Amino acid sequence: MVTAFDKSDARPAHIDAILNGLDRYNPETTTVFQDYVVQQCEDRTFDCYANLALLKLYQFNPHLLQPETTTNILAKALTVFPSPAFSLSLSLLPAHTQPFGAASTGENTASATNNNNSIPQQTSDFVESIQKLTHLNSLLESAQYALFWSTFNSDDLYADLVADVAGFEELVRVRIAVEVGKAFREISADVLAQWLDLKCREALQKFVADVCGWEVDGTVVRVPKNRENEARSEIKSERVGVDMFGRVIRRAFEQPA
Incomplete structure (x- = not known):
């Protein structure tokens, strides 16, 4: 929720x-x-x-x-x-x-603070x-x-x-991993290492396994299926009954005045 x-x-x-x-x-x-x-x-x-x-x-x-x-x-x-x-x-x-x-320039910053004495000099x-x-x-x-x-x-x-x-860096890594998990079913370990700033392969494997629950298969990291990364087809249909166009059809058969 x-x-x-x-x-x-x-x-x-x-x-x-x-x-x-x-x-x-x-x-x-x-x-x-x-x-x-x-x-x-x-x-x-x-x-x-x-x-x-x-x-x-x-x-x-x-x-x-x-x-x-x-x-x-x-x-x-x-x-x-x-x-x-x-x-x-x-x-x-x-x-x-x-x-x-x-x-955002320094000159405008100085003028902005000097124009209002109630604002502290930033x-x-x-x-x-x-x-x-x-x-x-x-x-x-x-x-x-x-x-x-x-x-x-x-x-x-x-x-x-x-x-x-x-834990700033760890928190950001977790958020990046969440976004990766939404978009990928598998990803190169080298690419993921760059995205997570984990250059040591052991550190990457530990993070992937312990934090994400993913699997490292050689040079590829496999992400389990979830609602976001699952490729599934959707068939959308809309039922249009004849009664919805009854008035239009009826008027088509009416004799002109």
Whole structure:
């Protein structure tokens, strides 16, 4: 059964009470939500609804925005792709951090913050972090998994951005494996190793067997049949009774006036 968007099995009772009451718009609850983000990073859970509530508080109260918490929310959203979590989170961030159009340049960033004294002076590092996480999300959403890992490993900043998210790489590998399992019945072990960034054959075999429950047959990884990857034909028919066209047929035989 699919969990509703605003539900989370791991959500504490006090967070649920805030989300279901008027306190979700109270700036004093910002620290509570921030602590909850830290908890999600540590115990590998994800509560999109609560994280969006925190970003909405940041939107209403720009002076409370915490760059590290914001990037942690985006990093956590990467671990649940494909889902709208990342794009929804991104839409609530300040305009000068968006990776679209001229607003993403450093010059416009400075002017945007200087034009509104209520917005804290955001460093170029924060904006760059948003851009890099957005790029990673684009690669995942477009199924460019090998390029995702090569990009992720190309800059130490990526590792710094996800350092607070426990098991980030493993969580992403699991999500990639889920998507592979939906589309393939068998796949080259070398290709899968690139997509999962598991260059050691022993590590690949262990992940495939223990985590995915798949079978490695020489140079090929075989994926069991499931509802998504099973090739099956569908015959769709529609019954059209004569009575549905009775009036048309009757009028065809009527004598003209």
